[in-house]
Amino acid sequence: MNSERTIMEGQAILLKKPASQTLWRRIVRHKSIYLLASLSFIYFIIFKYVPIWNAQIAFRDFQALEGVTGSPWIGFKNFSDFVNSYYFWELIRNTVFYSLGKMLFSVPAAVFLAVALYECRVFWLRKTVQTMAYLPHFLSWVIMYAILLAILSPSNGILNDLIKAFGGEPISFMTDTKAFPWIVILSDTWKETGWSAIIFLAALMGIDPCLFEAAAVEGASAWQRVRYITLPAIKPVIVVVVLLRLGTVLDAGFNQIFMLYSLPVYSVADIIDTWIYRQGILEFRFGLATAVGLFKGVFGLLLLVGSNKLIKRYTGSGLY
Amino acid sequence: MTSTIRLTRSDRAFHFFIDAALVLILALLVVPIWSTLTLSFRPNDFIGSALDGMFLAPWKWSTAAYRALLGHRSFLSAAGNSFRIFFEGVITALFFTVPLAYTLSIKTLPGRKLLYGIVLVPYLFSPGLVPNYLLVTKLGLTNTLAAVFLPGAVSVYNTLIMKSFFEELPEELKESARIDGASELTILLRIILPLSKPILLTIGLYYGVHFWNDFFNAMLYINDAKLQPLPILLRNILLSSGMNEYVEANAFGEAPIYAIKAASVFLAAIPMLVAYPFIQKYFVKGTMLGSIKG
Structure with missing residues (x-):
């Protein structure tokens, strides 16, 4: 029994050795690749992993002089301060509201635009709309703010000039709590719809032309074609886009809100990220702001992993 | 899809609807940019509404804002x-x-x-x-x-x-x-x-x-x-609302502050606007690659 076991173990070692040797050989063969990648990974460790390490100050009473590791531990105090504060629900509500609101407007708009571009036979119209619709995606929110001012400003915006022309009083839209959410959602729709339409257009290009020929032979009208061929063809893409956006629902668009909001509209404009910026950077409450960031990061992780699972189940391949 | 098939009345209505929708979308995209652009060319002594100002009649536009910024x-x-x-x-x-x-x-x-x-x-x-x-x-x-x-x-x-x-x-x-x-x-x-x-x-x-x-x-x-x-x-x-170091009387006096504001964003966007038509297809290709993977 004993000798038999030794023999078997010996065999196992003998069988294993060549395998480890080839692994070693493969590693040696790729040594220049590792060397090549090492700088990128050093970058990754410094700029992506050190911040994760720094995030421990969420559990500390951070003192700038003591540094990250020198400040005293205080457990979950920062988290409980946040969850029990009156602004907690307001921030969650605003963040989710803007994310979902933007999705509700821009996804149907993008689907409509993609289908219209796909069906349009007038070449110049199609090309011009495409070019103009993609363009705003590349404008920063600083520039978008100037464009919004040109439309909404009480003193010389065109919308207010129209109101004045009809004898009304000019409205200060940007500081109006009722108008502000609409400005955020509609300006985002204006800026991003064209760009989000690309993914639907790509799906439309993949439709087998035979389907349309068959539909024409059967006497289907153009409306029926859209209803029974085009829309069903992009349905999976719509599902994926919606799931992806649900995965990032806590990112409500910091740059936009930060550029557009002001004190009078904080109650309807403040999202998690703008609040973190004000508390952390302007008020120096590093621990609290980090705790909120970590809170967002953990829920963001769960949402992303969850949405990726659903996408995988639905389409067979996920995001990563 | 093929043009040899005679269009029925409902198909013509469909295409009219599609084209009209695209023209409307185009207008929605162009008007805000156009109105900002015309705003940047307003002279200091401009009188009239913004709608009036959207037509660049030669007697009511000036490049003062751009000259001041540059x-x-x-x-x-x-x-x-x-x-x-x-x-x-x-x-x-x-x-x-x-x-x-x-x-x-x-x-x-x-x-x-x-x-x-x-x-x-x-x-x-x-x-x-x-x-x-x-x-x-x-x-x-x-x-x-x-x-x-x-x-x-x-x-x-x-x-x-x-x-x-x-x-x-x-x-x-x-x-x-x-x-x-x-x-x-x-x-x-x-x-x-x-x-x-x-x-x-x-x-x-x-x-x-x-x-x-x-x-x-x-x-x-x-x-x-x-x-x-x-x-x-x-x-x-x-x-800035007007009383700011960027609006020093001497530097920017000839143009109204709102024209300066509008002009500044166009100057900042010019490199992008000039390059954009040439690089558009690369951007689109990139998203397509991303979307196929995702």
């Missing part, structure tokens, strides 16, 4: 900083992104899964603003242009797009080079990169636009007025 020292230095951030940023970003994407694309590489995991974790989990802020200030990057582009020099999303491009390249190319005795570095530099010009251009431009537009990092880390990039200057101009 003659202003802070505007020129901000533009210079922005160009430096653009070029230095794109080069740095590609320097880190290309090897990373290439490494992850080699299917036979031992430890590839582990490396992929290292890249993926920060993509899925972000520790937030303050931990990053502590890092950048600790590294002594405050008041350097690198603070604007270095923290975002590797985007995991862009890396994954590039990786899937590299994976599409035929394996035989690399194999035959290996048989000829080429090192892995030679393969990347001599074979892979020349074939990857479109993706390098696309990803480089993604990074470039991002750095050009960034105002947040600049706001966090740059206090020195001489190092301000354009978006920060624009933001200061836009948020």
Whole structure:
């Protein structure tokens, strides 16, 4: 029994050795690749992993002089301060509201635009709309703010000039709590719809032309074609886009809100990220702001992993 | 789909509806930009409504706002900083992104899964603003242009797009080079990169636009007025109500402040607007690649 076991173990070692040797050989063969990648990974460790390490100050009473590791531990105090504060629900509500609101407007708009571009036979119209619709995606929110001012400003915006022309009083839209959410959602729709339409257009290009020929032979009208061929063809893409956006629902668009909001509209404009910026950077409450960031990061992780699972189940391949 | 088929009345109605909708969309896209543009050409003594001002009649427009901005020292230095951030940023970003994407694309590489995991974790989990802020200030990057582009020099999303491009390249190319005795570095530099010009251009431009537009990092880390990039200057101009250092009576006196505001964004957007028609197809190609992968 004993000798038999030794023999078997010996065999196992003998069988294993060549395998480890080839692994070693493969590693040696790729040594220049590792060397090549090492700088990128050093970058990754410094700029992506050190911040994760720094995030421990969420559990500390951070003192700038003591540094990250020198400040005293205080457990979950920062988290409980946040969850029990009156602004907690307001921030969650605003963040989710803007994310979902933007999705509700821009996804149907993008689907409509993609289908219209796909069906349009007038070449110049199609090309011009495409070019103009993609363009705003590349404008920063600083520039978008100037464009919004040109439309909404009480003193010389065109919308207010129209109101004045009809004898009304000019409205200060940007500081109006009722108008502000609409400005955020509609300006985002204006800026991003064209760009989000690309993914639907790509799906439309993949439709087998035979389907349309068959539909024409059967006497289907153009409306029926859209209803029974085009829309069903992009349905999976719509599902994926919606799931992806649900995965990032806590990112409500910091740059936009930060550029557009002001004190009078904080109650309807403040999202998690703008609040973190004000508390952390302007008020120096590093621990609290980090705790909120970590809170967002953990829920963001769960949402992303969850949405990726659903996408995988639905389409067979996920995001990563 | 074929034009030989005679259009029925309902089909004609369909196409009329589609074309009308696109014309309306075009108007919605153009009018805000056009009204901002005409605003930037308003002279100081303009009388009339904005609707009136949207028609650029020759007797009621002036380039005073543009002349004032271009003659202003802070505007020129901000533009210079922005160009430096653009070029230095794109080069740095590609320097880190290309090897990373290439490494992850080699299917036979031992430890590839582990490396992929290292890249993926920060993509899925972000520790937030303050931990990053502590890092950048600790590294002594405050008041350097690198603070604007270095923290975002590797985007995991862009890396994954590039990786899937590299994976599409035929394996035989690399194999035959290996048989000829080429090192892995030679393969990347001599074979892979020349074939990857479109993706390098696309990803480089993604990074470039991002750095050009960034105002947040600049706001966090740059206090020195001489190092301000354009978006920060624009933001200061836009948020100023008239009694501000940017609206010194002598420098900007000839144009109304709202014209200065509108003109400043057009000047900042000009490089993009000029380049955009030529690079549009690369941008679109990049998203398509991303979407196929996703």
